[in-house]
Amino acid sequence: MTDGNARCGVLAEKESSYGSSFNNASGGWYATERTPTFIKSPFWARDNPSIPAEVQSPTQAAVNTDLWGVPSAYFPNTECDIASKFGEHNVMSVLCS
Numbered sequence: 001m002t003d004g005n006a007r008c009g010v011l012a013e014k015e016s017s018y019g020s021s022f023n024n025a026s027g028g029w030y031a032t033e034r035t036p037t038f039i040k041s042p043f044w045a046r047d048n049p050s051i052p053a054e055v056q057s058p059t060q061a062a063v064n065t066d067l068w069g070v071p072s073a074y075f076p077n078t079e080c081d082i083a084s085k086f087g088e089h090n091v092m093s094v095l096c097s
Helices: 019-024
Strands: 028-034 038-041 043-045 073-076 089-095
Antiparallel strands (some): 028 038, 028 089
16 A cells, blocks of 8 residues: 555465354454564464463463464564554454354
8 A cells, every 4th residue: 555554464374264164163262462572363263172271261360372372463563663553462352253
């Protein structure tokens, strides 16, 4: 885009993370972690046996997202000054269809 509003995208490798496959599976789990140095977002299909316990029942005071594996989306602070645009942020949600 010429207005500088869109520079990066994500190619979803898991069909269960979007569209009719996502809907047919009754949704799934997305989490987002935003720090001054990166933004990352993993996805787990609803029936995935490796969904972290702290995602399914977010009651823990500390969460170690490094144990969650490779995220579906990862945006390092290489071309965008994340710290000047966003504050630290952790969100976990389940999306159902």
